[in-house]
Amino acid sequence: PDPSAARDAIHATPGPRWFDPASPVGRVHGDASMFAGGVRALLLQSLHPRAMAAVAGHSGYRADPWGRLQRTATFLATTTFGTVADAEQAIEVVKAVHRRIRGTTPDGEPYDASDPHLLRWVHVAEVDSFLAAHQRYGRRPLDAAGCDEYVRQAAVVGERLGATGLPLTYAELQQQLDAYRPELRATPAALEAAHFLLREPPLPAVVRPAYGLITSAGIALMPRWSRAPLRLPDVPAVDAAVLRPVGRFATGAIRWALAAAPPAQPPGPLVLTPPAAPTGTAHVTRPAADDDAAATTTTRTDAALAGG
Secondary structure (H helix, E strand, O other): OOHHHHHHHHHOOOOOEOOOOOOHHHHHHOOOOHHHHHHHHHHHHOOOHHHHHHHHHHOOOOOOHHHHHHHHHHHHHHHHHOEHHHHHHHHHHHHHHHHOOEEEOOOOOEEEOOOHHHHHHHHHHHHHHHHHHHHHHOOOOOOHHHHHHHHHHHHHHHHHOOOOOOOOOHHHHHHHHHHHHHHOOOOHHHHHHHHHHHHOOOOOOOOHHHHHHHHHHHHHOOOHHHHHHHOOOOOHHHHHHHHHHHHHHHHHHHHHHHHOOOOOOOOOOOOEOOOOOOOOOOEEEEOOOOOOOOOEEEEOOHHHHHHO
8 A cells, every 4th residue: 555665664674684685686586577577486386286275275366366466575575675673573474374374185185384395396486487587587687606696595585484405506496496397287276376367367457468468478487398287378489579578578667667766765874684594405306207217316515515
């Protein structure tokens, strides 16, 4: 209802911060490319049956999609740009909600929103999506070292939410996404969520064309292997000739619109209280394929941890 007040509460409240706004996590989470990255994250996350069952059964996304989006965006902004005290409080609120979310999928699989394995999936899908959007549509894409630093900084929050073994480099992020693929499939709940998000959003007709530009930008970022299960278009020539230019246009338009708002006034000199470094991943295991080939395991050595 009052975005200026909400923004000031995050950016202008005095107190130490975890991250410098000019650091990779500040650059990624503060860029208009997050709109397209958010669409990709929601679609990609829906492919895990247990994670999707938790969303379908407990989030109320159909009844209040924009409220849920606003809460997610506020959480990201608070943990990235807010004071340490506010970031820690936001994390505790989410953890308390997660502790109440458990149940069984339609196929009889139990799920628990506090399960570190599910939390890790949600984290890696989100981080990969935000970074992919930034690298394609962001104002200032990161170099290789910046991408690694973004993954490491994002792990600070993910680990505090209860996820374990999180990636600390871009290469590890890709390894973990690949390791989850045998668990992923498009359930009826995932297809329903994709249909709602892309084709039946609760928006006035006059706004839907602009919204369609954002969702097209997100679809253009989806991995090729994820598209057929969700019944998304998969024509590389269309991606290159249409969807990617549309994504750049949509992101640029959002960036121009947001620039019209006066910036929040900082509370004074920036004071950083760097958080404890995330412990990162020790093992990333991919289940054996259908031919019973041995599962592959990637081990992060102590030397690599020190160098990450």
